[in-house]
Amino acid sequence: MSSFNIIGKREPRVDALGKVTGAAKYADDYNLPHQLHGAVKYAEYPHAEILSIDTSEAEKVPGVEAVLTYKDVPGANHFGLIPNIRILADDHTRYLGDVVAVVAAVDRRTAQKAADLIKVKYRELLAVFDPEEALEENAPVIHEGGNEIVHHKVRKGDVAAGFEEADFIIEKTFKTQPIEHAYLEPEAALVYPDEHDGFTVIGCMQNFYTSHKVIAAALGLPLNKVQIIQSTMGGSFGGKDEAATLVAVRAALLAQKTGRPVKMLSTREDSIRQSYKRHAYKLYYKWGCKKDGTIAAMEIKAVADGGAYASMSPFVTWRSVVQATGPYYCPNVKTDVYAAYTNNNFTGAMRGFGSPQVNFAIESMMDELAERVGVSPLQIRLRNAFEDGAETATGQKLTHRVSLKEVLIKAAEASDFERKWREYRSEANRTKTFPKGIGLSCAYRGVSLGAEGVDAASAVVYVQPDGSVTVSAGIIDMGQGARTVMAQIVAEVLGIPLQRIHFLEPDSGRVADSGPTVASRGTIMGGGAAKIAAENVREIMKHTAAVVYSVSPAHLGFRDGKVWDDNGKSSRPLCTFEELTAACYARGKPLFASGVRHVAETNWDEETGQGNAYFTFVYGANVAEVQVDSATGQTELLNFVSVHDVGRAINKATVEGQIYGGVAMGAGYGMMEEFIQENGEAKTINFDEYYILTAMDVPKMKAVIVENPDEHGPFGAKSVGEPAVEMAAPAVTNAIYNATGRRVQNLPANLEEVRLGQKLRRNVQRASVACKIEPK
Amino acid sequence: MITVSLTINKKEYTCEIDPQTTLLELLREHLGLTGTKRGCEIGECGACTVIMDGLTVNSCLVPAFQADGSDITTIEGIASNGKLHPVQEAFLEYDAVHCGFCTPGMVLSAVNLLDNNPQPSQEDIRRALAGNLCRCTGYQQIFDAVQAASKKMKSKR
Ligand code: FES
Ligand code: FES
Numbered sequence: 001m002s003s004f005n006i007i008g009k010r011e012p013r014v015d016a017l018g019k020v021t022g023a024a025k026y027a028d029d030y031n032l033p034h035q036l037h038g039a040v041k042y043a044e045y046p047h048a049e050i051l052s053i054d055t056s057e058a059e060k061v062p063g064v065e066a067v068l069t070y071k072d073v074p075g076a077n078h079f080g081l082i083p084n085i086r087i088l089a090d091d092h093t094r095y096l097g098d099v100v101a102v103v104a105a106v107d108r109r110t111a112q113k114a115a116d117l118i119k120v121k122y123r124e125l126l127a128v129f130d131p132e133e134a135l136e137e138n139a140p141v142i143h144e145g146g147n148e149i150v151h152h153k154v155r156k157g158d159v160a161a162g163f164e165e166a167d168f169i170i171e172k173t174f175k176t177q178p179i180e181h182a183y184l185e186p187e188a189a190l191v192y193p194d195e196h197d198g199f200t201v202i203g204c205m206q207n208f209y210t211s212h213k214v215i216a217a218a219l220g221l222p223l224n225k226v227q228i229i230q231s232t233m234g235g236s237f238g239g240k241d242e243a244a245t246l247v248a249v250r251a252a253l254l255a256q257k258t259g260r261p262v263k264m265l266s267t268r269e270d271s272i273r274q275s276y277k278r279h280a281y282k283l284y285y286k287w288g289c290k291k292d293g294t295i296a297a298m299e300i301k302a303v304a305d306g307g308a309y310a311s312m313s314p315f316v317t318w319r320s321v322v323q324a325t326g327p328y329y330c331p332n333v334k335t336d337v338y339a340a341y342t343n344n345n346f347t348g349a350m351r352g353f354g355s356p357q358v359n360f361a362i363e364s365m366m367d368e369l370a371e372r373v374g375v376s377p378l379q380i381r382l383r384n385a386f387e388d389g390a391e392t393a394t395g396q397k398l399t400h401r402v403s404l405k406e407v408l409i410k411a412a413e414a415s416d417f418e419r420k421w422r423e424y425r426s427e428a429n430r431t432k433t434f435p436k437g438i439g440l441s442c443a444y445r446g447v448s449l450g451a452e453g454v455d456a457a458s459a460v461v462y463v464q465p466d467g468s469v470t471v472s473a474g475i476i477d478m479g480q481g482a483r484t485v486m487a488q489i490v491a492e493v494l495g496i497p498l499q500r501i502h503f504l505e506p507d508s509g510r511v512a513d514s515g516p517t518v519a520s521r522g523t524i525m526g527g528g529a530a531k532i533a534a535e536n537v538r539e540i541m542k543h544t545a546a547v548v549y550s551v552s553p554a555h556l557g558f559r560d561g562k563v564w565d566d567n568g569k570s571s572r573p574l575c576t577f578e579e580l581t582a583a584c585y586a587r588g589k590p591l592f593a594s595g596v597r598h599v600a601e602t603n604w605d606e607e608t609g610q611g612n613a614y615f616t617f618v619y620g621a622n623v624a625e626v627q628v629d630s631a632t633g634q635t636e637l638l639n640f641v642s643v644h645d646v647g648r649a650i651n652k653a654t655v656e657g658q659i660y661g662g663v664a665m666g667a668g669y670g671m672m673e674e675f676i677q678e679n680g681e682a683k684t685i686n687f688d689e690y691y692i693l694t695a696m697d698v699p700k701m702k703a704v705i706v707e708n709p710d711e712h713g714p715f716g717a718k719s720v721g722e723p724a725v726e727m728a729a730p731a732v733t734n735a736i737y738n739a740t741g742r743r744v745q746n747l748p749a750n751l752e753e754v755r756l757g758q759k760l761r762r763n764v765q766r767a768s769v770a771c772k773i774e775p776k
Numbered sequence: 777m778i779t780v781s782l783t784i785n786k787k788e789y790t791c792e793i794d795p796q797t798t799l800l801e802l803l804r805e806h807l808g809l810t811g812t813k814r815g816c817e818i819g820e821c822g823a824c825t826v827i828m829d830g831l832t833v834n835s836c837l838v839p840a841f842q843a844d845g846s847d848i849t850t851i852e853g854i855a856s857n858g859k860l861h862p863v864q865e866a867f868l869e870y871d872a873v874h875c876g877f878c879t880p881g882m883v884l885s886a887v888n889l890l891d892n893n894p895q896p897s898q899e900d901i902r903r904a905l906a907g908n909l910c911r912c913t914g915y916q917q918i919f920d921a922v923q924a925a926s927k928k929m930k931s932k933r
Pocket of ligand 1 (some may be wrong): 813814815817818820821822823824825834835836
């Protein structure tokens, strides 16, 4: 497998040129003559019954063309995995990002002015903002059937016996905060009536297959009357699923009503107010440990804040329950993960998908264990780490190469971890005004959707008569480089230069549903499908070549733009790729094929939480080095090493880019990012209050790529998008501990947390069940 | 309605606009120059960065009438005669472009930096890009690209 032509190279991205010249078109860059602009009217209470909606004043505003409420939705007003998300609020409001009405007018300002004139009468209801309170007996009920969205379990061995056997117990509670995806492009969509009495939707939806179904159902139209066109996406990170669908479907309803093109765009404030976040978790960890540093039992409970709607909560928390014990041996496990409805912003998919929260707890616990046993964080991890053939907490035997120790050692070596860790924990360092610290973390991650989802993806490869190639796939490029990776795979299979390949924008009419581009499944699933499609085309070409040149199809090779006869001893070129293409078309053989990638068997028992949860796993380790200002609590990131076994790097530059971006996002989660709500009201609604790492804040980063090819991935490739982000936060907080001797148990490790060990802000969410806001 | 005349990418424009219009809206919505991006509209993200009379500004904060008589460069004016600027080339080469939404602003900040400081240190680069948020790249490949562009431009001089 050593002689790849394109795989593993640093190929420039296939879609970057338009992005450096300003030519690339994002959703808000599309405009049509006579288009109208949409605006929304928000809910005024986080939890209330809607008694009446008066739109008469709004309708009178000159320039207003339509005002819609839930009564005007011709089809389904609900959608979602558990279909309780409302396109327009009907009987109730459940969070302050609910939209009660939408307006279309000749310009944005007029539309907003009219929306502000809509009068809604409410009957206020008790609200709940804390998921644990929401699960209590007398809590206000947000959806029929109660506030528990889901309860996942894992049961293995006998925890009581395990604790009995233990020499000591470590018990800690951790809290993680909700965070915003902060994709730099806010949601936008342009919808217009097309010539086939249907509608075309241009937008930035991450899962456009889902959007397609939601929009058609809302408009009351068959799927073939709604066409979705995916614009270039300005980032998503899991965030442009339901959030972007909501923007697009509201525009579609207005376009249907007015018969005109409608542009709906979110300002940053709209985007943060409406969109779903990463789940906040409360985590209770109890470990029974032995003197030798091994773990006899783990009992874990986690409660996730699902917010107003279910969204992806059942899947997100499922990943948490599978991975809650980390990549460590433990014979006795009892884990319970709950998600509950509250009147906060709903929470859903975000890069990491249920792992950053548990990883923070696990990796903090591991460092506590090291401290108790008196060994280094590296040694304690090596003592407990999974090896080849290990059995996970869910009873899955790992049959791939388990490279956890390899990545841990590489991370420690690349950062001089052991020496620095010893130096920084000295009194001499810790009593300095600016003590330094170094922290280690590691994790394993199930690849793709796992046993909870139906997992398949498809792609189409079309070799045109002149030998140029177009590829379409259902996997979306949100900036992560999926298109480039898939194009490289096709180029490798066909033995032609990357420049010959053109990627078509995803279009709902062109490729079969490939499921969502989530769970870091772009390469392994989309790339896998592209590889099969390209191989299918190559088969057609081989058969023609065999006839034309009287050679055995088994001996044909495709390299350097040529077709070769590799008969074992020698190689000779038969013709160019173009010549063979022409020969195929001349014989009436169109070069068009699709490929569908299905995954290996997974299975799961809901009651015991036992089963083969994922068909393969990836392993990574992070080291953060920080400097803490002991006067202010300010933490500065100095250096960061991030090591990932990606199976195989199809494109080294893209993999490194995913790692750097993941580190910045994960470290930001560790030390500054927080979506703050008070009584359900979003307080951090733009970048002046919601901080992400800037060019001044990021550390010097080193990405180390480890390659242990996996039989399930195209050319052995697995994934990196989410692994890159999911373990950075505990590396940072473990480094802060190394510097200060104080453990951060509540994220983020911002100034007050590091300096005072607590947050100064009054924690309103836990203090009150009832919410009182003066009627507006 | 007021009248604003200005030079954008070496072309003269005269527009009739609502006095509330920002320079960002003028560029995107009136002139169709959509390469300049809208990310926050409060001057925090830098996606709307343009060069105005030799300085980088957040066009979302500049009332369009203030740009009357000024000379503006947007991302559409950085390549000349179909040839990419060395900064643009370096962004491609170093994989500094992921989703690309921050890229126009980043490129303009970088071009402006190199115009004023042809051999910037790492620290200079970080400071020059401090007002441009990027959620995708972690900035590393952008720093590398700017450094490489600076070397390339030096060897050409
Ligand atoms: S849009 Fe102008 S700074 Fe963000
Ligand atoms: S490349 Fe996506 S925000 Fe910078």
